[in-house]
Amino acid sequence: MSKKTSLEMEVKDLDLWYDTKQALKKVNMPVYKNKITAIIGPSGCGKSTLLRCMNRMNDIIDKCRIEGEILFDDKNVYRKNYDVVELRKRVGMVFQKPNPFPKSIYENIAYAPRIHGIKKKKSLDGIVQQCLKDAFIWEEVHDRMESSAMGLSGGQQQRLCIARALSIEPDIILMDEPCSALDPIATAKIEDLMRVLVKDYTVVIVTHNMQQAARVSDYTAYMYLGELIEFGETEQIFENPQEELTEKYITGRFG
Amino acid sequence: MVEEFHNELEKLKKQVVRMGNLAQDMLKKSVKALKEKDTDLAKEILNCKNEIANMDEKIEQDALKLLTLFQPMAKDMREMATVLKMITYLARIGRYGKDIANITLELAHKPHVKELVSIPYMAKEVDSMINDALTAFENEDVESIDGFTAREKNVDELRYSIFRECLTYMMEDSKTIKRCARYIMVARYLERCGDHAVKMAEKVFYMVTGDHIDLDPPGPTPDCEL
Ligand SMILES: Nc1ncnc2c1ncn2[C@@H]1O[C@H](COP(=O)(O)OP(=O)(O)O)[C@@H](O)[C@H]1O
Ligand SMILES: [Mg+2]
Numbered sequence: 001m002s003k004k005t006s007l008e009m010e011v012k013d014l015d016l017w018y019d020t021k022q023a024l025k026k027v028n029m030p031v032y033k034n035k036i037t038a039i040i041g042p043s044g045c046g047k048s049t050l051l052r053c054m055n056r057m058n059d060i061i062d063k064c065r066i067e068g069e070i071l072f073d074d075k076n077v078y079r080k081n082y083d084v085v086e087l088r089k090r091v092g093m094v095f096q097k098p099n100p101f102p103k104s105i106y107e108n109i110a111y112a113p114r115i116h117g118i119k120k121k122k123s124l125d126g127i128v129q130q131c132l133k134d135a136f137i138w139e140e141v142h143d144r145m146e147s148s149a150m151g152l153s154g155g156q157q158q159r160l161c162i163a164r165a166l167s168i169e170p171d172i173i174l175m176d177e178p179c180s181a182l183d184p185i186a187t188a189k190i191e192d193l194m195r196v197l198v199k200d201y202t203v204v205i206v207t208h209n210m211q212q213a214a215r216v217s218d219y220t221a222y223m224y225l226g227e228l229i230e231f232g233e234t235e236q237i238f239e240n241p242q243e244e245l246t247e248k249y250i251t252g253r254f255g
Numbered sequence: 256m257v258e259e260f261h262n263e264l265e266k267l268k269k270q271v272v273r274m275g276n277l278a279q280d281m282l283k284k285s286v287k288a289l290k291e292k293d294t295d296l297a298k299e300i301l302n303c304k305n306e307i308a309n310m311d312e313k314i315e316q317d318a319l320k321l322l323t324l325f326q327p328m329a330k331d332m333r334e335m336a337t338v339l340k341m342i343t344y345l346a347r348i349g350r351y352g353k354d355i356a357n358i359t360l361e362l363a364h365k366p367h368v369k370e371l372v373s374i375p376y377m378a379k380e381v382d383s384m385i386n387d388a389l390t391a392f393e394n395e396d397v398e399s400i401d402g403f404t405a406r407e408k409n410v411d412e413l414r415y416s417i418f419r420e421c422l423t424y425m426m427e428d429s430k431t432i433k434r435c436a437r438y439i440m441v442a443r444y445l446e447r448c449g450d451h452a453v454k455m456a457e458k459v460f461y462m463v464t465g466d467h468i469d470l471d472p473p474g475p476t477p478d479c480e481l
Contacts, residue, residue, distance in 0.1 A: 210328060211326055214328065238328045238329060238332075239328075239329065239332065239333070239465065240329070240333075240464075240465025240466070241329050241465075246329075247329050247330060250328045250329045251257075251327065251328060251329050251330055251331045252256075252257030252260070252261075253257070253261070
């Protein structure tokens, strides 16, 4: 891990309520450029909520109220008139369950670039090929680009979804438990892929697999009941956590 | 599953403490046997050789199994790492006990050059360091290893003073050379056991706090000139 780190995004004093229930409490967290940050913590602690704040996916949820800031390029993404469409272009997301469109493999990747105005077939072909290569799936699908994405295995579908996230050329890729529906081999491929992607992108991953967080991430955040309990270099968090709550969770002495 | 791991880890640590008691016993009794020319006791120690080797082997296997099955993290991981290091040091301490028992058998047919005082005294100091390192491990409390740096230096000093004492006898009377050469070896073994106690203390410190500590920083070596 290189020592040189610069901030890509910064969560500042973030509070979030779903109706009357507070799901995030004064969360402060840096997201470093070209690093993988893992968010861990027990179910319901607010990991997905925090992740969704980073590209304002919570906006579509009723009765969701937010206070605090998320700085991206020195601008608070929650300030008035912030361009949310642009934000979602720059901060892509991959979900727990692979969710390819029920269309051809080609169309899955070409879709977003096309709505963003790229019309020429040759340009689209180039983008599709590059994204599939970057997501380590090109070799497996190049001879069946017109087949339905639904015919791929779970692991392939997930890599296709990552390729699709790459097609909008984001700066940050958010992944919410991207491997929890996959077998160990497919999981290993995604983990390898993450380590490669992080050379060009910033990655934030929510995972409940602690070994996975330890293996792939550079920084780890531990959350509990909506609070960020501890943030640090992954090695430090897993070798020598400073907070007793983190220690208890990591060693399974919880509850 | 997690509870099973923690139960197994507790058992593993108890095994280490038992192995520690055996190693301590072997070393302590070997010096007693040497001092009293007690060949029966020396032979008893030689018989422990296999027992401590088996414990070393068994604990290592159990530990590797737990690592594989549970992939422990944080303090659990540090405890496992400490266990694996401790058993190596303890096995060595036991082996030095065995070596001293062998020396006892070699020297048994002749009287000592003079009554052994410094070696038993040094052995007592070393034994109390091993004991304190084990206590710290068992209680997960680093208080008892406070002052290990000074105690290690003291043990080094004792070794050199035994060395100097032996040189004097050897120069006065060449018939003492064989015996004195053995005493010097014993002092060397004891000093190594003190080093192992320090190493164990460092590992226990890491286990408890997560931080690395150097309890034997380089300093001036004691004067070993005559
Ligand atoms: N859309 C929603 N509406 C209301 N409450 C929600 C919604 N999404 C999540 N929550 C609640 O917010 C808390 C945090 O949820 P979430 O961020 O999904 O946790 P995690 O991802 O750590 O499991 C939970 O108590 C959950 O029930
Ligand atoms: Mg979630």
